Amino acid sequence: MEILHVLKEKIASKLSEAYDAQLSSGEVIINPTRKDVSGDLTVVLFPYVKRFKTSPQAIGDTLKNDLLTLTQVNEVELAGGFLNLTLSNSYWNDVLLGIHQESNYGIHPKSGQKILVEFSEYQ
Numbered sequence: 232m233e234i235l236h237v238l239k240e241k242i243a244s245k246l247s248e249a250y251d252a253q254l255s256s257g258e259v260i261i262n263p264t265r266k267d268v269s270g271d272l273t274v275v276l277f278p279y280v281k282r283f284k285t286s287p288q289a290i291g292d293t294l295k296n297d298l299l300t301l302t303q304v305n306e307v308e309l310a311g312g313f314l315n316l317t318l319s320n321s322y323w324n325d326v327l328l329g330i331h332q333e334s335n336y337g338i339h340p341k342s343g344q345k346i347l348v349e350f351s352e353y354q
Contacts, residue, residue: 234303234322235261235272242274245297246290250283270308270315277312287312 239256247254260278264270274294276287283290291309298307298316306317330336 234318237301237303238272238274238298238316241297241301242294245294246279246283249293250279250285252283254279264315268310268315269317270306271318272316274314274316275312276314280312 236256238261239259242259243254243256246252258278260275262273262275264273276290279285279290280287288309291314294314295307295309298304298314303318303322304316305319308315308317
C-alpha cells in the first residue's frame, strides 16, 4: 500500500527533524485502526517516548499538522499513545479508480497448489 510508505517517510522525517535524531521509516509502526475507534490507520507513538524523552501527547502534537498537509489525510486524532488517521475521500476514490482500471486486478497465475477458502461471519 503506497500510502503506508508516504506516511512512514513523512513521520520519520518530521520526528528526526523535531527531535534531532535519526529515525528510519522502517521504525515507524502503522496499523489498521481498531473497529471501535474512528479512523483508518493508527500510528503507534509509544516506541518514541523513551527515545525522545517526551510524552506521547507532545509527539502527536508534533506530527498532527504535518500529516494534515497530506492530501491523503482528512483527519488526525490523538488518543493516548496513538494517532488515528482518517484517510480522505479523494484517496479512496483514487484507490477504487486504480482497481477499476486494472484489468487483471485480483487475478493471479495458477501455482498448482491447492488452497482452502473459509467463510466466517463477523457480528
